Every structure is written in structure tokens, then in C-alpha cells.
Amino acid sequence: xxxxxxxxxxxxxxxxxxxxxxxxxxxxxxxxxxxxxxxxxxxxxxxxxxxxxxxxxxxxxxxxxxxxxxxxxxxxxxxxxxxxxxxxxxxxxxxxxxxxxxxxxxxxxxxxxxxxxxxxxxxxxxxxxxxxxxxxxxxxxxxxxxxxxxxxxxxxxxxxxxxxxxxxxxxxxxxxxxxxxxxxxxxxxxxxxxxxxxxxxxxxxxxxxxxxxxxxxxxxxxxxxxxxxxxxxxxxxxxxxxxxxxxxxxxxxxxxxxxxxxxxxxxxxxxxxxxxxxxxxxxxxxxxxxxxxxxxxxxxxxxxxxxxxxxxxxxxxxxxxxxxxxxxxxxxxxxxxxxxxxxxxxxxxxxxx
Amino acid sequence: xxxxxxxxxxxxxxxxxxxxxxxxxxxxxxxxxxxxxxxxxxxxxxxxxxxxxxxxxxxxxxxxxxxxxxxxxxxxxxxxxxxxxxxxxxxxxxxxxxxxxxxxxxxxxxxxxxxxxxxxxxxxxxxxxxxxxxxxxxxxxxxxxxxxxxxxxxxxxxxxxxxxxxxxxxxxxxxxxxxxxxxxxxxxxxxxxxxxxxxxxxxxxxxxxxxxxxxxxxxxxxxxxxxxxxxxxxxxxxxxxxxxxxxxxxxxxxxxxxxxxxxxxxxxxxxxxxxxxxxxxxxxxxxxxxxxxxxxxxxxxxxxxxxxxxxxxxxxxxxxxxxxxxxxxxxxxxxxxxxxxxxxxxxxxxxxx
Numbered sequence: 058x059x060x061x062x063x064x065x066x067x068x069x070x071x072x073x074x075x076x077x078x079x080x081x082x083x084x085x086x087x088x089x090x091x092x093x094x095x096x097x098x099x100x101x102x103x104x105x106x107x108x109x110x111x112x113x114x115x116x117x118x119x120x121x122x123x124x125x126x127x128x129x130x131x132x133x134x135x136x137x138x139x140x141x142x143x144x145x146x147x148x149x150x151x152x153x154x155x156x157x158x159x160x161x162x163x164x165x166x167x168x169x170x171x172x173x174x175x176x177x178x179x180x181x182x183x184x185x186x187x188x189x190x191x192x193x194x195x196x197x198x199x200x201x202x203x204x205x206x207x208x209x210x211x212x213x214x215x216x217x218x219x220x221x222x223x224x225x226x227x228x229x230x231x232x233x234x235x236x237x238x239x240x241x242x243x244x245x246x247x248x249x250x251x252x253x254x255x256x257x258x259x260x261x262x263x264x265x266x267x268x269x270x271x272x273x274x275x276x277x278x279x280x281x282x283x284x285x286x287x288x289x290x291x292x293x294x295x296x297x298x299x300x301x302x303x304x305x306x307x308x309x310x311x312x313x314x315x316x317x318x319x320x321x322x323x324x325x326x327x328x329x330x331x332x333x334x335x336x337x338x339x340x341x342x343x344x345x346x347x348x349x350x351x352x353x354x355x356x357x358x359x360x361x362x363x364x365x366x367x368x369x370x371x372x373x374x375x376x377x378x379x380x381x382x383x384x385x386x387x388x389x390x391x392x393x394x395x396x397x398x399x400x401x402x403x404x405x406x407x408x409x410x
Numbered sequence: 411x412x413x414x415x416x417x418x419x420x421x422x423x424x425x426x427x428x429x430x431x432x433x434x435x436x437x438x439x440x441x442x443x444x445x446x447x448x449x450x451x452x453x454x455x456x457x458x459x460x461x462x463x464x465x466x467x468x469x470x471x472x473x474x475x476x477x478x479x480x481x482x483x484x485x486x487x488x489x490x491x492x493x494x495x496x497x498x499x500x501x502x503x504x505x506x507x508x509x510x511x512x513x514x515x516x517x518x519x520x521x522x523x524x525x526x527x528x529x530x531x532x533x534x535x536x537x538x539x540x541x542x543x544x545x546x547x548x549x550x551x552x553x554x555x556x557x558x559x560x561x562x563x564x565x566x567x568x569x570x571x572x573x574x575x576x577x578x579x580x581x582x583x584x585x586x587x588x589x590x591x592x593x594x595x596x597x598x599x600x601x602x603x604x605x606x607x608x609x610x611x612x613x614x615x616x617x618x619x620x621x622x623x624x625x626x627x628x629x630x631x632x633x634x635x636x637x638x639x640x641x642x643x644x645x646x647x648x649x650x651x652x653x654x655x656x657x658x659x660x661x662x663x664x665x666x667x668x669x670x671x672x673x674x675x676x677x678x679x680x681x682x683x684x685x686x687x688x689x690x691x692x693x694x695x696x697x698x699x700x701x702x703x704x705x706x707x708x709x710x711x712x713x714x715x716x717x718x719x720x721x722x723x724x725x726x727x728x729x730x731x732x733x734x735x736x737x738x739x740x741x742x743x744x745x746x747x748x749x750x751x752x753x754x755x756x757x758x759x760x761x762x763x
Binding site: 160161169299323334335341347351353 | 513514519522524585652667676679682683685686687688689690691692693694695696697698699700701702703704705706707708
């Protein structure tokens with residue numbers, strides 16, 4: 058069965074100036090032999106959607122249909138796809154293709170593809186429109202290799218942020234082997250941070266929420282944090298010096314990350330997943346004095362994204378979300394800019410006609 | 411035998427203003443039961459001596475006798491020291507004491523002692539003078555645990571820089587398991603860098619000297635570098651992108667370290683050993699895009715310092731040095747400030763009366 062989906066379908070397209078989004082009709086490519094046609098139910102609204110819509114990183118291509126936290130159902134599959142039945146609950150994250158041949162791809166770490174992966178939206182493609190179009194849309198056609206299965210026990214709207222915020226935190230937590238007996242700090246309580254707390258807790262670590270906002274403490278504990286460390290409290294910071302086995306830094310903006318480095322034990326790592334680009338002067342003293350590490354991590358590969366979803370299914374982990382109609386997307390962007398969301402907006406694509 | 415060494419002995423003391431050094435008489439503590447009295451033959455002149463003499467780090471205490479690359483012979487030992495015969499060639503590095511009880515000390519990594527180690531000079535002590543006094547001196551009294559044995563086949567003057575420059579590069583190279591099959595970049599060709607090249611080569615790695623100065627290429631090859639990468643050559647830098655398993659950054663001053671990060675393979679580390687303090691804005695992009703790490707490392711523990719010396723003995727590795735009379739120390743400091751030394755000055759203490 059080779060279904061054409063080239064008739065125009067509804068989507069929301071961004072304009073760079075002020076990140077306004079409005080309805081548009083786009084074309085998807087026909088369903089190829091290795092493809093899956095997905096009816097999109099929900100799509101999380103990632104902070105990077107806002108950056109991309111605003112062209113903050115200078116890499117945006119327009120017209121743009123944002124959205125890479127996609128949850129939907131299989132509508133049809135190409136002839137060579139045998140393991141995804143129609144009606145199956147599936148997800149699509151940040152990537153829809155990669156070279157499949159480099160060392161990273163062979164290691165199931167497509168996010169580090171040496172030749173560059175294809176982003177779910179705003180990336181060049183041979184598809185109609187010559188750009189990939191994301192999840193603020195009714196449908197999407199994706200190669201089977203880049204489609205993951207979503208446990209049916211998870212609420213689909215709340216599960217959608219797992220595809221980006223979830224894997225972005227789960228991947229470094231598991232790469233650095235977070236587990237029982239370890240003390241893990243999650244820095245920043247937003248879309249990424251709240252997932253980091255949930256996963257670190259479920260992985261068995263003692264979790265400390267590190268925040269500048271004492272009022273976030275109660276929420277952090279509800280999400281799974283064992284303790285709360287207010288980073289502006291110099292005495293508390295000193296008391297926690299050299300106590301952490303791992304720090305997950307989810308702060309999305311430039312900040313003085315050096316203040317957290319002395320919290321790490323010798324030979325331990327702070328992994329930055331929130332802020333991309335120059336963030337502050339690196340002070341080498343805490344690195345040299347404790348053989349400490351600063352690292353970064355990018356989303357996750359397809360294999361570990363599937364593992365993360367399976368783990369989330371077993372532990373019943375989803376995001377805390379506010380489901381909105383597509384017409385509210387511009388208002389949601391404004392609220393995101395003032396961090397007025399707990400902790401992720403999710404578009405209900407049933408409200409897109 | 412418990413020999414008193416409290417009679418004044420000759421040393422060179424620093425004054426902060428302009429780092430001038432002049433002759434002075436100091437007292438050493440009597441030789442205790444676990445102590446070793448060492449007649450100093452040679453002492454390397456480390457760049458940190460200059461920083462300390464100038465109080466660049468705000469931690470200097472005066473009067474100061476610099477010097478922590480000490481090579482000498484055992485003159486006498488305390489009653490409980492049974493493994494160091496009189497006349498034995500020994501060395502003393504940057505540390506002369508630590509708490510001996512914390513996890514770091516128990517792991518033989520005294521340089522990361524949780525309670526703070528005692529530096530070989532300018533550190534508080536119960537000894538006469540209430541400060542430790544270093545190796546620009548005729549004699550030193552050191553606890554046996556902080557004395558290392560120096561292979562007799564090594565030239566003692568050229569071996570002295572092993573005690574700081576040597577271990578500072580050997581420790582991270584071995585911690586990050588540098589060996590055959592790996593491509594290692596040594597950034598910066600000075601006192602640390604030239605030791606890094608020698609050790610990385612002897613450990614079996616393919617060594618690339620990374621420098622801003624093309625004219626250093628010939629010397630780098632003589633020291634053991636297989637290739638030379640000029641970091642100001644954008645085309646060459648691009649050709650080496652993602653090729654390195656490890657980078658040892660020995661640049662002693664603030665600099666844009668980010669330009670080297672893209673040279674690293676995924677999951678690889680650049681270890682900074684040269685510049686301490688704020689050096690440049692951290693750009694998280696190369697970290698995030700390749701799960702790369704920036705780390706630091708401080709000298710080495712006593713156990714690994716002994717291992718390094720044994721390794722140097724087997725591979726006949728010493729520093730390239732310029733031996734000077736003690737009267738030339740102030741001129742040497744001036745030359746060091748303009749990097750006019752290949753690659754380490756060493757004081758001949760026989761010239762100190």
C-alpha cells in the first residue's frame with residue numbers, strides 16, 4: 058500500500074518577526090515503503106520552538122511548522138514496515154533522518170551523526186516544500202527508523218514532552234550511570250528540569266533540586282526531589298560542597314555555571330543541556346582542584362528514546378502539562394518567555410481544522 | 411638517629427614587589443622519626459614559583475623560599491624510616507603533607523585532599539618559621555610519605571622538573587588512559603607541554619602538537635610529536651575536527667579554549683592543566699553537539715608520582731633544561747615571562763653558599 062498524502066493538510070506556520078504563528082496548508086511527501094503516516098494527536102511546545110520561530114540561532118528556514126514532541130496514531134505504513142499496526146500509539150522526536158552509516162549512527166546515537174541529522178522541522182529535505190515540517194500539524198510522514206512506540210498506559214498529551222524534554226534529561230542521566238547510592242542535583246526547574254527530577258528519582262538516585270527560587274521547593278518535592286538547595290544561599294551551597302555525584306544543568310539561558318562546580322565530588326560531571334552558546338567565563342579552578350568535568354549532551358538516539366519511553370511506561374512517568382488549543386499558541390509563546398508554565402504547553406491537534 | 415637541622419641554612423627568599431629573590435638564612439625543623447633530611451642538588455624553576463613570588467594568586471605568605479621540583483640525596487633519616495638509605499637519590503614535589511584520612515588521601519590522590527594539603531613552600535606549618543620553605547635552598551626536611559625515589563639513570567638536573575611539570579602532564583594522560591591507538595593533542599609547547607609530548611609519545615599514542623607558532627614544529631617533532639597542527643590555520647583545524655581522543659591543554663594564560671573543543675571526538679575530553687582561573691566564555695555548543703568534556707587536573711598523588719618517575723626511568727624521560735646558578739634566578743624570572751626558555755630553568759644549588 059502506497060498512500061499519497063500530498064493533498065494539502067492543516068498546520069501552523071511561524072513567521073520570524075515576533076514569532077507569530079498562523080494557519081497554513083502544507084504538503085507531506087507520499088508514504089514510501091519504509092514510511093509511517095501518523096495522525097498527530099498532541100505536540101509539546103518546546104522552548105526551542107520559540108527560538109526557532111524567532112530565528113534566535115540564525116538557522117531557521119521559513120515557512121516553518123514547529124513541533125518535535127509529537128504523539129499520534131499510525132494511519133498507514135509502507136510495504137516494508139511490518140512492526141507498526143494501524144492505530145498504534147507512536148511518537149516522533151527531534152530527528153527524522155541521519156546518515157545511518159557513521160560511527161555515531163552505528164552506535165545508535167543518531168543525534169551525533171557525523172554528517173548531520175535531519176531535524177523534524179526546518180531542515181532541508183527532498184520532500185515537497187523542500188523543508189521538513191513539524192508537529193503543529195494534523196499529520197506527518199516519517200521513516201520507520203525514526204518513529205518510536207509509546208506505551209498505551211501513558212496519557213498521550215502528557216507523554217508528548219518525553220520526545221524532547223524527556224530524552225534530553227534521560228540520556229545524560231543514564232549515560233553518566235545515575236542510580237541508587239548517588240546524589241544528583243538538577244539545576245533549574247522548567248520543562249527540562251521537571252523531567253530531570255522525575256527520571257533521576259525513578260532511576261533510584263537521591264535527588265536535590267537546585268534553584269534560585271525557594272518557592273519552587275514544594276513543587277520540586279512533589280515531582281520527586283528529596284531535598285532542595287537554594288543556590289543563592291551561600292551557607293547552604295558551602296554545606297553541599299563536594300557532595301554531588303552528578304549535576305544536570307537545565308538552565309535555558311546564559312548564567313554563571315561555575316558556582317555549581319564546587320558542589321561536585323572529585324571526578325564528577327556537570328552536564329549542560331539547557332543553554333546553548335556562550336554562557337559565562339569558565340573558571341578552571343574548580344575543575345583543576347577536583348578533576349571535575351563540564352560536559353554537554355544533546356537529546357538522545359532513537360534506541361535510547363525507545364528505552365526511555367519503555368522506562369516511562371513502567372514507572373508511569375509523563376510531563377506536567379497544560380493542554381491548549383492551537384489558537385492559543387501565540388499566547389503560550391508569550392507566557393513561555395516569562396516562564397509562566399508548569400511545565401510544558403501541549404497543543405491538542407484535534408482543535409486544528 | 412635524630413639529627414637537628416635547626417641551624418640556619420642558605421636559601422633564596424622572594425619579595426612580592428617585582429618578584430626579586432635574594433639570599434636569606436632559614437631554619438628547618440629537626441629530623442623527626444618519619445622524616446628525611448635531603449641535601450638539595452637541583453631545583454626546577456616552575457612558572458608557579460613566579461606567580462607565587464609575585465603573589466599573583468593572592469595566597470602567598472612571606473618570607474618565601476620557592477621551589478617544588480626538588481632533587482637531592484638523603485643525608486639522614488628518622489628512626490622509623492627504613493627504606494631510604496643515606497646517599498639515595500630522592501625527589502620532593504609540590505606537596506609535603508596532607509590529612510592522610512580523607513577519601514582522596516586513601517585513594518593516593520593527596521593533591522585532592524579534602525582538608526587541604528600542605529604545599530612545599532608558603533604553606534602554614536608547625537615548623538620553625540611557621541611556613542614551609544621550598545627548594546631554592548641547600549636542604550629540606552620532609553616526611554618520608556612525601557618523598558619519592560628518583561631512578562639513578564636519569565640526569566638529576568633534567569629530572570627535577572618531573573616533580574611538577576612531569577606529574578602534572580603524566581597524571582591526566584594516564585587518568586584518561588592515553589595509550590596505543592589513540593590520537594592525543596598537546597596544546598601549547600612550554601614547560602608543561604614539552605613534558606606532555608614526551609609522555610604521550612612514550613605511552614604509545616599518536617601525538618599532535620597543537621600550537622600557534624609554526625616555528626615550534628621542528629622542536630615538537632624532536633620531542634616526540636608525530637604531527638604539528640597550527641591552531642591559527644582554519645583549514646588545518648577543520649581537517650582535524652572530531653579526530654582527537656584526548657587533548658591536554660597546557661596554555662598557561664587565559665585563552666579561547668573553545669576553538670579546540672571541536673577537535674575532540676564524541677565523548678572525549680580536553681583537560682586543562684596550564685591556566686588557573688577564569689579563561690574565556692564557555693561556549694556550550696561543541697560540548698552539547700558531541701557530548702564532549704572539559705576537565706581540569708592538578709599535579710598528581712605521591713603514588714602516581716613514584717609511578718611516573720619509574721616510567722621516566724624505564725623510558726629515559728627527563729625535561730629539556732637550562733641549568734643556571736642561583737645568582738641568575740632573577741634574570742631567569744624575567745626570561746620566563748617572555749617564554750624565553752627551552753623548556754625549564756633548573757637551579758644548581760651547589761652554587762648557593
